[in-house]
Amino acid sequence: MKHLHDSGETTTKTEYKCQKCRDTGYYEIEKDGYTFSHECECGKVQRDRLAGRLKFATIPKEFEGQTVDNFLTDCYSTPQSRELAKLAKQLASRYVEQFQEIRETGKGFYFHSGVKGSGKTRLAVSIANDIITRYMIGAKFATTIQILDQIKSTWGEKPKERGEGEPVSERRLIDDIISVPVLVIDDIGVERPKDWVNERFYNILNGRMIEKRITIFTSNYRISELQLDDRIVNRIEKMALPIEFPAESIRSAIARKENSDLLDRLLGV
Numbered sequence: 001m002k003h004l005h006d007s008g009e010t011t012t013k014t015e016y017k018c019q020k021c022r023d024t025g026y027y028e029i030e031k032d033g034y035t036f037s038h039e040c041e042c043g044k045v046q047r048d049r050l051a052g053r054l055k056f057a058t059i060p061k062e063f064e065g066q067t068v069d070n071f072l073t074d075c076y077s078t079p080q081s082r083e084l085a086k087l088a089k090q091l092a093s094r095y096v097e098q099f100q101e102i103r104e105t106g107k108g109f110y111f112h113s114g115v116k117g118s119g120k121t122r123l124a125v126s127i128a129n130d131i132i133t134r135y136m137i138g139a140k141f142a143t144t145i146q147i148l149d150q151i152k153s154t155w156g157e158k159p160k161e162r163g164e165g166e167p168v169s170e171r172r173l174i175d176d177i178i179s180v181p182v183l184v185i186d187d188i189g190v191e192r193p194k195d196w197v198n199e200r201f202y203n204i205l206n207g208r209m210i211e212k213r214i215t216i217f218t219s220n221y222r223i224s225e226l227q228l229d230d231r232i233v234n235r236i237e238k239m240a241l242p243i244e245f246p247a248e249s250i251r252s253a254i255a256r257k258e259n260s261d262l263l264d265r266l267l268g269v
């Protein structure tokens with residue numbers, strides 16, 4: 001990389017995707033002695049608008065490139081687990097196929113299993129990935145904890161008192177979460193069911209339900225076991241088809257396989 005002197009710039013010309021606006025989305029034009037700012041034709045502004053303001057809600061690196069197609073079903077150890085995994089995969093695959101029509105029903109999935117590491121997040125994210133690539137529809141991912149932390153971060157320094165009314169930025173954040181076309185809400189049920197948590201989840205899920213936005217939930221609990229308010233649980237029932245996942249950890253299976261490979265290597269087998 002070449003460093004330019006004086007100007008303080010540390011990038012060379014070639015590092016911008018768009019030379020015209022230097023990836024800012026705007027360039028300046030001079031006319032009659034005035035300087036005007038002009039939206040660049042490269043579409044940066046448009047793309048940012050599409051991506052939305054929910055910068056925290058990106059699909060985790062671990063799941064990049066994972067599709068429904070490459071979700072494994074034969075790595076589960078019991079026949080019963082393999083059957084459940086196959087069914088989940090088949091439903092997910094048909095869901096993606098028929099997404100344009102199903103979208104109008106506003107229905108997503110609720111993947112649950114008491115056992116951790118069974119592939120729930122993997123399949124939920126795969127559906128989101130497939131919808132993005134196939135239909136160019138905006139899909140996002142957030143754990144319930146990320147959503148709640150993000151909400152708390154809008155409260156600022158002042159302790160929030162009840163009845164004071166929501167700060168404007170919190171309302172905007174919640175509106176943004178409501179408007180995501182396809183949202184994976186990961187690990188619902190881990191949060192402590194406090195009043196403010198119930199209130200926020202209610203607003204988010206009620207908004208998404210009314211607007212028929214697609215939500216895919218993953219959880220270690222059945223819908224009926226969730227400790228959230230009934231009005232939230234009712235909405236989840238309406239918004240998602242519950243699918244049981246195998247009671248088996250692929251995460252452990254993968255870890256065991258990795259350890260045995262390492263052992264083989266160290267023993268020189």
Ligand SMILES: Nc1ncnc2c1ncn2[C@@H]1O[C@H](COP(=O)(O)OP(=O)(O)OP(=O)(O)O)[C@@H](O)[C@H]1O
Nearest residue numbers: 071072073115116117118119120121122123250251
């Ligand atoms: N069927 C599968 N095919 C390929 N990889 C899988 C499959 N199931 C799980 N994995 C991998 O195993 C790991 C654990 O899966 P995942 O995170 O989806 O589990 P989970 O059911 O969401 O667990 P938790 O209840 O802890 O959230 C991930 O790295 C995932 O990519």
Ligand SMILES: [Mg+2]
Nearest residue numbers: 120121187218
């Ligand atoms: Mg998970």
Ligand SMILES: [Zn+2]
Nearest residue numbers: 018021040042
């Ligand atoms: Zn540009």
